[in-house]
Amino acid sequence: MDILLNVLEDKKIKEEITISGSKSESNRLLILQNLFPEISIENLSDSDDSIHMQHALSTDKEIVDIGHAGTAMRFLTSYFAVKEGRDTVLTGSERMQNRPIEILVNALKDLGADVSYEDKVGYPPIRIKGRKLITDKVQINGNVSSQYISSLLLIASKLENGLTIELVGEITSIPYINMTLSLLHQLNIEANFEGNIIKVLPKKEIAKQTVVVESDWSSASYFYSIVASAEIGSSIKLSAYKKESLQGDSCLAEIYKHFGVSTTFGENFINLKKEKASNKEVLEIDLRNAPDIAQTIAVTCFSEGISCNLTGLHTLKIKETDRLEALKEELTNLGASISVTNESLHLEKSSEIKEHISIKTYNDHRMAMAFAPLALRVPIKILNAEVVTKSFQKFWDDMQQIGIKIDKL
Ligand SMILES: O=C(O)C1=C[C@@H](OP(=O)(O)O)[C@@H](O)[C@H](O)C1
Numbered sequence: 001m002d003i004l005l006n007v008l009e010d011k012k013i014k015e016e017i018t019i020s021g022s023k024s025e026s027n028r029l030l031i032l033q034n035l036f037p038e039i040s041i042e043n044l045s046d047s048d049d050s051i052h053m054q055h056a057l058s059t060d061k062e063i064v065d066i067g068h069a070g071t072a073m074r075f076l077t078s079y080f081a082v083k084e085g086r087d088t089v090l091t092g093s094e095r096m097q098n099r100p101i102e103i104l105v106n107a108l109k110d111l112g113a114d115v116s117y118e119d120k121v122g123y124p125p126i127r128i129k130g131r132k133l134i135t136d137k138v139q140i141n142g143n144v145s146s147q148y149i150s151s152l153l154l155i156a157s158k159l160e161n162g163l164t165i166e167l168v169g170e171i172t173s174i175p176y177i178n179m180t181l182s183l184l185h186q187l188n189i190e191a192n193f194e195g196n197i198i199k200v201l202p203k204k205e206i207a208k209q210t211v212v213v214e215s216d217w218s219s220a221s222y223f224y225s226i227v228a229s230a231e232i233g234s235s236i237k238l239s240a241y242k243k244e245s246l247q248g249d250s251c252l253a254e255i256y257k258h259f260g261v262s263t264t265f266g267e268n269f270i271n272l273k274k275e276k277a278s279n280k281e282v283l284e285i286d287l288r289n290a291p292d293i294a295q296t297i298a299v300t301c302f303s304e305g306i307s308c309n310l311t312g313l314h315t316l317k318i319k320e321t322d323r324l325e326a327l328k329e330e331l332t333n334l335g336a337s338i339s340v341t342n343e344s345l346h347l348e349k350s351s352e353i354k355e356h357i358s359i360k361t362y363n364d365h366r367m368a369m370a371f372a373p374l375a376l377r378v379p380i381k382i383l384n385a386e387v388v389t390k391s392f393q394k395f396w397d398d399m400q401q402i403g404i405k406i407d408k409l
């Protein structure tokens with residue numbers, strides 16, 4: 001489905017929107033719930049990625065296809081590795097078959113797991129023969145994806161002797177590792193992270209409890225971007241959020257101050273308000289702790305006529321698409337002057353945005369959603385707009401609620 005977003009004429013916005021639960025928290029809790037049935041989950045994400053996770057955990061078919069869901073692919077690899085007697089082929093979309101998994105597979109093999117490649121070495125599909133793992137120490141490289149580490153942490157307490165993980169090299173996306181550890185702590189599973197060593201103690205069962213998932217902060221980023229481009233005084237109230245978030249992307253509240261957007265925390269909500277014009281000439285940010293908001297921030301800078309130097313983006317090349325190349329291509333088509341390296345993006349401020357440009361989305365939900373706020377400036381077309389459901393089912397409904405008129409092409 002290709003769509004045209006008509007330019008939003010009335011830029012004085014006042015809306016209230018409820019966003020579904022964090023897909024990162026949800027996909028961790030779904031694994032944990034299978035290991036500890038004492039857990040009930042509230043405000044679970046309705047994203048495709050969480051639906052894939054639920055299907056994978058409830059089927060007894062041999063072939064399990066998780067589509068584009070990175071967290072499902074990585075977390076289920078360890079989960080099935082310890083499912084004694086179960087033989088599973090874990091696969092995903094064409095892109096997923098080109099997203100690396102070797103670092104995790106090697107760590108699991110070091111722990112005694114039986115995992116092999118069905119096709120290309122280092123990539124899904126993989127065959128996993130579940131068995132009991134006895135070893136309790138492993139080393140793993142920390143600079144490619146934190147999801148490999150979270151994957152091991154999620155099963156760690158169910159290993160007979162728990163697990164000690166030694167992280168090698170620089171560690172990327174650390175808040176996601178801390179999110180996993182915080183969820184373990186909430187369940188009263190003992191785990192600690194000191195220097196480059198993470199230790200999780202064994203736990204047989206936990207007390208019955210309900211865990212409430214906070215709404216998704218990465219999804220909130222698109223509303224921050226809209227408020228940044230809206231008229232002064234505009235506001236959007238988003239639910240259900242809290243100040244003490246487990247999600248690293250809550251750093252949005254600080255980052256968007258540069259664009260004149262304030263965040264007020266209330267009882268279970270945040271209120272975003274455009275207080276003043278963007279007050280930066282050049283935005284310099286290292287996003288190694290919050291890679292999923294890089295696209296949103298790059299597009300907001302372009303929209304606001306601000307230059308930016310974004311660094312710490314080395315993981316973007318192996319996400320749903322090569323996000324650095326995709327951003328370069330689409331922003332260039334809109335008239336931007338942009339350059340990228342393997343880990344950074346540099347955008348020159350520009351005062352003009354080309355109209356009626358078709359944005360390609362590369363099977364990447366965040367390409368579609370990051371460019372949508374440009375409708376506050378120019379009419380813009382989004383190709384294959386349905387990609388948003390990977391993380392955000394009602395994204396286009398919410399854009400319409402804000403007042404953006406959408407025509408199907
Ligand atoms: O653990 C998680 O829930 C995630 C970790 C991050 O991946 P990397 O650690 O691969 O950067 C992030 O980009 C992804 O959307 C979700």
Ligand SMILES: C=C(OP(=O)(O)O)C(=O)O
Pocket residue numbers: 068069070071072292319320366391
């Ligand atoms: C990178 C993402 O997801 P995943 O790696 O889980 O596919 C994302 O949602 O931006």
